Amino acid sequence: MIPAQFDYERPTSLEQACQALASDEDAKVLAGGQSLLPLLRLRLAYPSKLVDVGRIAELKGVHDRGDHVFIGAMATHDEVLRSPVVRDGCPLVALAAAQVADPAIRHRGTFGGSLAHADPAGDLPAVALALEAVFVAASAQGEREIPAAAFFVDYWESALRQGEILTGVKVPKLGAGWGFHYEKFHRTAQAWAIVGVAAAVRRSNGSIAEARIGLTNMGATPVRARATEAALQGVELGDQVRQACEEAAADTSPPADLHAQPDYRRHLARVLTHRAVRTATASP
Template sequence: MIPAPFDYVRPDSLAEACQALAADEEAKVLAGGQSLMPLLRLRLAYPSRLVDIGRLPELKGVHDRGDHVFIGAMATHDEVMRSHVVNADCPLIALATATVADPAIRHRGTFGGSLAHADPAGDLPAVVLALEGVFVTRSEQGEREIPAAEFFVDYLESALRTAEVLVGVKIPKLGPGWGFHYEKFRRTAQAWAIVGVAAAVRRANGSIAEARIGLSNMGPTPVRAHAAEAGLRDAELGDQVRQACEQAAADTSPSSDLHAQADYRRHLARVLTHRAVRAAAGSP
């Protein structure tokens, strides 16, 4: 199909982008276009203006900033996946990004665009949630920071305001002792996750001292498996870990659709969480 008519603006600075968005309540940001363009083509979105932020240098790159890694919103999935900084200090992001769609989409799609789209089936929202990232945004009113726990509001809805641009995401460095793994169950290699699990585990004295677990496609937003995290604290590898991971689907609200029923998603969450935690903890 052909998209509905719209104006196209390509600003030369972040300030101009914020002005263009503030001037039109029906405007949309165009980044990599891998999520927005299909919606336009199917006429599921009707923006009156597209503000193309693809050439803004303020939004590009991956940066080591001491206690955290800053990933620009316009960094492509491929750039993030191959970044030495990401692989050294937040490898969970690289692991998950390598599973996003296919190489063609990873070369065009952007880190910030995937997160701003706020699809609960996406890989990156659950990962950033587990790593307790902080979203940095800009508008004509200035800059603000939004913790990941507050960023995802509902299905395809984020805390971004109408005239606000996502600048990038701060990912805290967790330091030594942490292990990471991403598990994803999907129909085909390029498909969305039926369920995805992002696990970060810190071991000490032969047991799990701390665990962070983010779940994809287990509700209208990505969620933390808080019950499983609590059960894993001080757990020894073996039956204690298995029992804790049985709580992975607690307090979730997965949907039933053509790909899986809700009870099957709960089963997958338990199984995949156990696999991800064991792998992150370095257990065969």
């Protein structure tokens, strides 16, 4: 299909972009376009203006900020997964970015665009939730920070306000003792996750001291597997881990669609959580 008519602006600074968004309440930000353009073609989105932020240098790059890694919203998935700063400081992000779609999309799609799209079937939202990342948004009124737990509101809906641009994401460095893994089940190598699990696990003296687990496509937003996180605390590595992971689907509302029914997704959540935690505890 052909998209509905819209105006187009391509600012070269963040200030100009904020002004362009403030001038039209129906304007949308265009980053890599891998999520927005299909919606436009299907006429599921009707923006009156697209503000292309592709030329704004302030939104690009990956930066080591000491206790956290700052990933610019316009950094592509490929840049993120190849970045030594990301691999060393927040390896779970690199593991998940490597599983986003296919190489063509990873070279065009952006880290910030994927998160701002807020698709619960996307790989990165659950990772941001598990790592307790902080989102930085800018507008004509100034800048604010949004914790990941408050950023995802509903299907394809984030906490970004009208006129705001996601400028980047602060990802904390968890340090020594932590292991990471992202486990994803999908029909084909390039498909959306039927269920995905982002696991960060801290080991101490042969047992699990702390666990953070984010679930992909188990509700209207990414969710934390809080019951399993609590059950894993103090557990020795072995069969007790499997038992704790049986709680992974508790308090979730997985969707029913052509690919899977809720009970199957709950089963996958339990199985994949065990795999992810087991791999995370084995990683250096």
